[in-house]
Amino acid sequence: MRRTMSVRDIPSAAARRRAPRLATVAAAAVLAASASCHRPAPAIERVVLVGIDGLDWKILRPMIEAGRAPHLARFVAGGASGDLSTLLPTYSPNLWASVATGKVPGKHGIDGFAKRSASDAKKLVPFTSNMRRAKALWNVLGDAGKDVAVVGWWTTWPAEQVRGVMVSDRMQYNRFNIWLGLAHHGQDLPGQTWPRDLFEELVDATVVDEKVEAEFFRRFDPENPEPVLRRDLHDPWYELFLVYGRDRAYAEILDRVLDRGPYDFVAYYLNGPDIASHYFWKYRFPGEWPRPLPEEDVRRHGDVIESYYAWVDDSIAPLLEQADERCLVIVISDHGFVSGARGDSRHISGIHYNTAPDGIIAMAGGGVPAGATLDRAGILDIAPTVLHALGLPVGRDMDGRVLPIFAEGTGASGVELTFVDTHETGDGPTDTEPRDTEHDEVILEKLRALGYI
Numbered sequence: 001m002r003r004t005m006s007v008r009d010i011p012s013a014a015a016r017r018r019a020p021r022l023a024t025v026a027a028a029a030v031l032a033a034s035a036s037c038h039r040p041a042p043a044i045e046r047v048v049l050v051g052i053d054g055l056d057w058k059i060l061r062p063m064i065e066a067g068r069a070p071h072l073a074r075f076v077a078g079g080a081s082g083d084l085s086t087l088l089p090t091y092s093p094n095l096w097a098s099v100a101t102g103k104v105p106g107k108h109g110i111d112g113f114a115k116r117s118a119s120d121a122k123k124l125v126p127f128t129s130n131m132r133r134a135k136a137l138w139n140v141l142g143d144a145g146k147d148v149a150v151v152g153w154w155t156t157w158p159a160e161q162v163r164g165v166m167v168s169d170r171m172q173y174n175r176f177n178i179w180l181g182l183a184h185h186g187q188d189l190p191g192q193t194w195p196r197d198l199f200e201e202l203v204d205a206t207v208v209d210e211k212v213e214a215e216f217f218r219r220f221d222p223e224n225p226e227p228v229l230r231r232d233l234h235d236p237w238y239e240l241f242l243v244y245g246r247d248r249a250y251a252e253i254l255d256r257v258l259d260r261g262p263y264d265f266v267a268y269y270l271n272g273p274d275i276a277s278h279y280f281w282k283y284r285f286p287g288e289w290p291r292p293l294p295e296e297d298v299r300r301h302g303d304v305i306e307s308y309y310a311w312v313d314d315s316i317a318p319l320l321e322q323a324d325e326r327c328l329v330i331v332i333s334d335h336g337f338v339s340g341a342r343g344d345s346r347h348i349s350g351i352h353y354n355t356a357p358d359g360i361i362a363m364a365g366g367g368v369p370a371g372a373t374l375d376r377a378g379i380l381d382i383a384p385t386v387l388h389a390l391g392l393p394v395g396r397d398m399d400g401r402v403l404p405i406f407a408e409g410t411g412a413s414g415v416e417l418t419f420v421d422t423h424e425t426g427d428g429p430t431d432t433e434p435r436d437t438e439h440d441e442v443i444l445e446k447l448r449a450l451g452y453i
């Protein structure tokens, strides 16, 4: 899918605010010049954080070399990149909450996919945003007067009342799932967006139909003689279709959210490479699979993961192009993949659970030198790095550190690395019980198919 609108020309919130405040800036410059220690304003005004679940250099590097991921190729060449070490177990809710908070799951409290309901011990309820016990980047930045946009990030339902926009990770459980027959009610799930009335402007982006289904088969299984989906949550093609519909919807939603900007911080999440890798890894690396696979299947399905990566590359191109002197763009994944089976999930051939293969990190803009290697970066380092890049102090209670590429004076070089004991202000949600919804059974069924619960 091509984006309908470029986001390149949108000025940053800081730039917009800067215009009428030249007098203040001039006064500050005089002050700075007269101070004994030289502390210019932060060089970086905006950070765009793109989270892509399960993206792995083993797939991406050869694609970059072969010219199949041109936008990421240009982005990686123009900035710094490396491996991103993960945390065990490599469960997505845990990891993406650790990215957002800079804290280990024991501190932020999102430590699995689902939790037993307090009122009914037999019932599992997926984690909800009110259960996170630590402030996320969007909370800390909002407290500091920064405008944020958060789209599709894990465990963001119900949408939090941020300074800016939040579109929860369950947006597609409305019209989308109704069309698929997965939800048997006509009621939209509340709490999808902040501000709340944004929902009506976005919800049609989540609609999937026969045209999307046809496009899906052309893209991922063009030789299929009967391109019709079986509505079965344990069927790999159906799973891939669900996640493609999801990611496609969020790409459109992001476009519309960016039109409402500018923002000082954008966090955006795509899920598809993880699902594609779980189900199609053995066709990409047939030699690593313990049993021989039908040649015809390897030929037809061996390119599914790359096809998904190629869609991601195209889809995030406008975000990557935002990288410049004042805008730092960071692309990360939470883990990679290895070959392996998973319990009784008979279709799974790519895994990451307790093996912790590294994810990826690439960043450009904000003075990051081209061609640099990021050494020993980890999931927990993202939040401190983003805070520092935007000129805010790092919480001493965070478990990561500012990546040395900034701490040593590159990029946000003029800004001294500063700390506070904590950014927690104790004003988080008071009700931290999981909120159950009519969609829970569908969510849990998908998690079971993946062997997560």
Ligand SMILES: [Zn+2]
Binding pocket: 054, 274, 275, 278, 352
């Ligand atoms: Zn996974």
